[in-house]
Amino acid sequence: MIHVKKLNHHFILGKKGQKATLPVLKDISFEVDKGEIVTVVGKSGSGKSTLLNLISGFIRPTDGEIWIDNKKVTDFTEAEFADYRLNHVGVIFQNFQLIPSMTAFQNIELALTLKGINKNERNQITMEMLKKVGIAEFQDHYPGELSGGQQQRVSIARALVLKPPIILADEPSGSLDSETEADLLEFIQKLNNEMGITFLIITHDEEVAKIGNRTITINDGRLVEGGAVR
Numbered sequence: 084m085i086h087v088k089k090l091n092h093h094f095i096l097g098k099k100g101q102k103a104t105l106p107v108l109k110d111i112s113f114e115v116d117k118g119e120i121v122t123v124v125g126k127s128g129s130g131k132s133t134l135l136n137l138i139s140g141f142i143r144p145t146d147g148e149i150w151i152d153n154k155k156v157t158d159f160t161e162a163e164f165a166d167y168r169l170n171h172v173g174v175i176f177q178n179f180q181l182i183p184s185m186t187a188f189q190n191i192e193l194a195l196t197l198k199g200i201n202k203n204e205r206n207q208i209t210m211e212m213l214k215k216v217g218i219a220e221f222q223d224h225y226p227g228e229l230s231g232g233q234q235q236r237v238s239i240a241r242a243l244v245l246k247p248p249i250i251l252a253d254e255p256s257g258s259l260d261s262e263t264e265a266d267l268l269e270f271i272q273k274l275n276n277e278m279g280i281t282f283l284i285i286t287h288d289e290e291v292a293k294i295g296n297r298t299i300t301i302n303d304g305r306l307v308e309g310g311a312v313r
């Protein structure tokens with residue numbers, strides 16, 4: 084389902100005339116099968132978020148290929164990326180990336196609107212998601228009026244609202260208390276069991292890592308463990 088082949092990425096730092104290259108990912112190859120929950124661990128700065136940003140198409144790799152369902156994501160046009168992000172992957176960001184001028188309800192509803200779903204159905208699905216992540220009472224709050232944990236729940240609901248076949252998540256439980264985290268993990272397992280949704284989850288948290296079928300370890304930009312498919 085996800086196939087990463089010999090992925091390399093470096094960032095260019097500094098201004099013109101005094102540029103430096105920062106190699107971040109080095110020769111990363113791995114596969115994730117349909118229906119797997121794979122967790123990605125590694126020290127801070129090892130390149131985990133960069134890997135997720137590459138798979139979700141927010142940045143393009145310096146070198147290497149990413150394939151999803153036999154489609155070469157690394158060759159996508161911007162229009163193909165837009166379709167890919169709406170219909171194929173849901174992304175949960177470390178820093179939430181909510182739209183500040185939209186309420187919690189509107190942030191979650193947006194993907195449904197883009198998909199052309201009618202108002203009644205949008206209301207029903209959005210309310211269901213708000214309840215599922217336990218923030219229905221905050222539906223009219225703007226992101227700036229929500230705590231970190233509440234914003235995280237909005238971002239989780241937004242990623243899940245179209246029930247995409249793949250969810251990419253960067254520290255999805257980072258701002259949650261242990262009770263909400265347990266609910267989230269149960270919900271992820273339910274989506275995985277009942278709908279076969281595939282998850283690639285970056286985490287520092289042992290409880291989250293436990294729900295994975297497999298853990299990939301990245302150390303200083305290199306995949307050091309867990310790359311092989313079971």
Ligand SMILES: Nc1ncnc2c1ncn2[C@@H]1O[C@H](COP(=O)(O)OP(=O)(O)OP(=O)(O)O)[C@@H](O)[C@H]1O
Nearest residue numbers: 094095105107125126127128129130131132133134
């Ligand atoms: N847009 C960017 N421009 C330049 N350097 C970047 C950029 N994004 C990330 N980096 C650098 O790439 C390296 C890897 O960062 P990344 O965020 O992928 O690590 P991480 O493993 O996700 O860390 P953490 O666990 O702290 O979130 C770091 O040295 C970081 O400073």
